Amino acid sequence: MARKAYVSSVGFxxxxxxxxxxxxxxxxxxxxxxxxxxxxxxxxxIIVGNMFSAVGASQEHLGALLASALGLSGTPAYKIExxxxxxxxxxxxxxxxxxxxAVDSALVVGVEKMRDLEPEEVSQALxxxxxxxxxxxxxxxxxxxxxxxxxxxxxxxxxxxxELSSIxxxxxxxxxxxxxxxFRKAITPEVVGRSAMIADPLRLxxxxxxxxxxxxxxxxAEGGASAGKGKLSEVLGGKIATNEFSIYERDDMLDFxxxxxxxxxxxxxxxxxxxxxxxxxxxxxxxxxGALSLEAMGFSKPGEGSRDAKAGKYSRGGELPINTFGGxxxxxxxxxxxxxxxxxxxxxxxxxxxxxxxxxxxxxxATQNIGGVDxxxxxxxxxRSS
Amino acid sequence: MARKAYVSSVGFxxxxxxxxxxxxxxxxxxxxxxxxxxxxxxxxxIIVGNMFSAVGASQEHLGALLASALGLSGTPAYKIExxxxxxxxxxxxxxxxxxxxAVDSALVVGVEKMRDLEPEEVSQALxxxxxxxxxxxxxxxxxxxxxxxxxxxxxxxxxxxxELSSIxxxxxxxxxxxxxxxFRKAITPEVVGRSAMIADPLRLxxxxxxxxxxxxxxxxAEGGASAGKGKLSEVLGGKIATNEFSIYERDDMLDFxxxxxxxxxxxxxxxxxxxxxxxxxxxxxxxxxGALSLEAMGFSKPGEGSRDAKAGKYSRGGELPINTFGGxxxxxxxxxxxxxxxxxxxxxxxxxxxxxxxxxxxxxxATQNIGGVDxxxxxxxxxRSS
Numbered sequence: 044m045a046r047k048a049y050v051s052s053v054g055f056x057x058x059x060x061x062x063x064x065x066x067x068x069x070x071x072x073x074x075x076x077x078x079x080x081x082x083x084x085x086x087x088x089i090i091v092g093n094m095f096s097a098v099g100a101s102q103e104h105l106g107a108l109l110a111s112a113l114g115l116s117g118t119p120a121y122k123i124e125x126x127x128x129x130x131x132x133x134x135x136x137x138x139x140x141x142x143x144x145a146v147d148s149a150l151v152v153g154v155e156k157m158r159d160l161e162p163e164e165v166s167q168a169l170x171x172x173x174x175x176x177x178x179x180x181x182x183x184x185x186x187x188x189x190x191x192x193x194x195x196x197x198x199x200x201x202x203x204x205x206e207l208s209s210i211x212x213x214x215x216x217x218x219x220x221x222x223x224x225x226f227r228k229a230i231t232p233e234v235v236g237r238s239a240m241i242a243d244p245l246r247l248x249x250x251x252x253x254x255x256x257x258x259x260x261x262x263x264a265e266g267g268a269s270a271g272k273g274k275l276s277e278v279l280g281g282k283i284a285t286n287e288f289s290i291y292e293r294d295d296m297l298d299f300x301x302x303x304x305x306x307x308x309x310x311x312x313x314x315x316x317x318x319x320x321x322x323x324x325x326x327x328x329x330x331x332x333g334a335l336s337l338e339a340m341g342f343s344k345p346g347e348g349s350r351d352a353k354a355g356k357y358s359r360g361g362e363l364p365i366n367t368f369g370g371x372x373x374x375x376x377x378x379x380x381x382x383x384x385x386x387x388x389x390x391x392x393x394x395x396x397x398x399x400x401x402x403x404x405x406x407x408x409a410t411q412n413i414g415g416v417d418x419x420x421x422x423x424x425x426x427r428s429s
Numbered sequence: 430m431a432r433k434a435y436v437s438s439v440g441f442x443x444x445x446x447x448x449x450x451x452x453x454x455x456x457x458x459x460x461x462x463x464x465x466x467x468x469x470x471x472x473x474x475i476i477v478g479n480m481f482s483a484v485g486a487s488q489e490h491l492g493a494l495l496a497s498a499l500g501l502s503g504t505p506a507y508k509i510e511x512x513x514x515x516x517x518x519x520x521x522x523x524x525x526x527x528x529x530x531a532v533d534s535a536l537v538v539g540v541e542k543m544r545d546l547e548p549e550e551v552s553q554a555l556x557x558x559x560x561x562x563x564x565x566x567x568x569x570x571x572x573x574x575x576x577x578x579x580x581x582x583x584x585x586x587x588x589x590x591x592e593l594s595s596i597x598x599x600x601x602x603x604x605x606x607x608x609x610x611x612f613r614k615a616i617t618p619e620v621v622g623r624s625a626m627i628a629d630p631l632r633l634x635x636x637x638x639x640x641x642x643x644x645x646x647x648x649x650a651e652g653g654a655s656a657g658k659g660k661l662s663e664v665l666g667g668k669i670a671t672n673e674f675s676i677y678e679r680d681d682m683l684d685f686x687x688x689x690x691x692x693x694x695x696x697x698x699x700x701x702x703x704x705x706x707x708x709x710x711x712x713x714x715x716x717x718x719g720a721l722s723l724e725a726m727g728f729s730k731p732g733e734g735s736r737d738a739k740a741g742k743y744s745r746g747g748e749l750p751i752n753t754f755g756g757x758x759x760x761x762x763x764x765x766x767x768x769x770x771x772x773x774x775x776x777x778x779x780x781x782x783x784x785x786x787x788x789x790x791x792x793x794x795a796t797q798n799i800g801g802v803d804x805x806x807x808x809x810x811x812x813r814s815s
Binding site for chain 1: 686
């Protein structure tokens with residue numbers, strides 16, 4: 044009983060330090076862009092993707108607050124949270140409500156304010172993606188867990204330091220020409236390998252930075268009353284999946300089951316072979332997470348994600364470009380907003396608005412957005428509309 | 430294109446002090462009840478309604494955490510937050526996904542852990558329902574805002590102290606025989622009127638208490654593959670609406686527009702006259718909020734909500750029983766869980782499982798769940814199934 048759903052416009056802020064703007068200022072800026080471009084005046088639903096506004100901005104109730112700030116009070120509005128996959132999860136709910144006919148349009152806004160926190164407060168906030176009773180209790184930060192994962196990955200799969208550096212290097216290369224990226228500067232594997240140690244073996248440049256930002260998309264139904272005026276990209280499929288919550292609970296912590304299931308579900312719903320994808324936005328919160336994600340989606344064999352990146356497979360001009368605006372490492376990772384930045388970027392690519400970062404002839408794109416260490420994964424597949 | 434949706438079973442914990450249980454323990458207990466009763470083994474979606482687990486339990490990512498704890502990892506899962514209407518908003522999304530055909534079943538769990546916080550921390554947490562930049566900035570607590578509202582209401586509408594006490598008194602009377610209620614003790618208007626002053630004119634017994642709890646419901650589709658074995662109550666209609674965010678932004682702060690719009694939308698979708706309702710679960714976080722809610726839904730004329738309660742209109746055996754298990758004041762108000770407690774109670778009434786609190790011959794019930802001072806309102810209408 045599903046009908047077609049489209050992204051008809053997007054809005055976003057640059058990722059970085061927004062000292063002068065509150066979390067709701069950022070959300071309004073992105074939302075206004077999506078509203079203006081789409082021509083939709085009264086979206087059927089406003090959904091905010093956000094992870095930790097409670098600790099980052101002493102603010103909950105972002106749904107009604109945003110609706111009211113936009114002059115759209117009345118509109119059903121709420122926040123969706125799934126750790127760093129909050130943006131992708133919010134989009135998935137909007138997509139399902141539109142395609143199943145519950146509403147004719149949905150405005151989805153991902154937002155996060157991280158820079159007002161001290162670094163140790165950011166660590167505490169991110170640790171809430173993991174269990175308070177077990178993981179936090181023993182003092183394991185989120186970076187520490189990913190460090191364990193990276194060490195195990197390198198040893199089990201004979202991955203070298205230089206290979207591990209290849210996704211961050213790729214990200215930074217792509218971000219040079221991305222106006223909204225947080226770090227628009229190329230780096231080398233040597234720079235990654237000698238950067239400060241964060242959680243052995245992960246170094247500073249293996250890790251996505253801390254930043255503020257907001258990104259929004261308007262989803263409209265095929266022929267719906269609210270179908271707007273913007274350029275369309277069809278949402279072909281989308282799925283959220285979960286995994287055993289923490290890495291220590293899993294049979295094989297190198298198997299990103301949530302990503303695998305979400306990717307399979309989304310491509311099956313889209314009815315396209317993964318080989319048809321022109322680009323993929325990958326959740327590389329840490330270098331190792333990017334590699335394991337590429338492996339879970341089947342683009343690289345187990346253990347080969349970083350090596351394939353080093354060989355150029357995932358670069359612009361390669362077999363399957365990824366992170367075309369810099370990914371989490373260089374575009375930035377305002378956690379609850381990241382999934383929506385990925386979707387914005389896929390939209391820009393498929394509507395030919397990616398400028399210097401354009402993947403020529405892009406027909407299909409996928410976005411993969413993780414919460415925790417693949418505890419949740421939200422994957423969406425988009426198509427070009429003629 | 431909508432199909433019928435039903436609540437097929439519920440689960441819940443008593444409301445109160447659960448020192449020995451974590452937030453996820455509470456959610457698991459309620460969820461297991463709903464799973465067991467429904468016979469649904471693999472719900473299509475797990476949706477957690479919660480307001481402030483970040484500050485209450487240092488825990489986000491409740492969706493995946495709950496799915497994993499239930500042995501249901503794989504299942505799409507996320508949290509929905511809309512301040513104190515988080516439970517109602519979560520249910521609304523589940524209901525819309527089921528009735529529109531996106532999924533065949535959805536497990537919705539409202540949960541909150543408040544008692545691990547110090548009282549001033551609870552005040553700070555609740556204040557996040559209001560704007561950090563304006564309302565919090567001037568030091569207004571949530572009780573203070575409701576105190577202003579109560580003073581204005583009493584003066585504008587000539588409401589007496591004894592009249593204002595009538596909804597708390599009604600709540601406590603109904604809770605005496607409610608096993609899951611936090612305060613099972615009758616009180617008099619005099620007790621309310623001489624209780625400690627909280628925010629003039631609101632006294633301790635005008636205010637809903639602080640408690641822990643979780644409540645869950647399984648929503649199943651008509652004839653869906655997952656339709657379970659539990660007793661059914663049909664979800665006839667449901668709507669979320671928002672208002673201008675804060676009371677100082679509104680033309681008339683005594684007009685609960687979000688509740689009015691949500692109630693109209695839900696009853697219109699249900700296709701039933703409000704006069705057919707056998708009972709209503711009303712969001713009386715403060716006595717004045719209960720009165721204004723009854724007025725916004727049209728059951729009482731403006732200014733008459735408390736007086737009508739005093740006259741017995743809303744008591745068990747009255748014209749329209751409300752808060753049949755004690756409402757927010759006496760059953761308790763674990764904020765993100767409250768909307769789901771209301772829905773659980775409507776279900777118990779309509780399936781004849783309300784025990785000593787049964788409203789005889791109950792055919793239709795409505796639940797009204799507010800976030801902020803009517804910044805968000807989620808209303809649902811339920812029917813008895815033959």
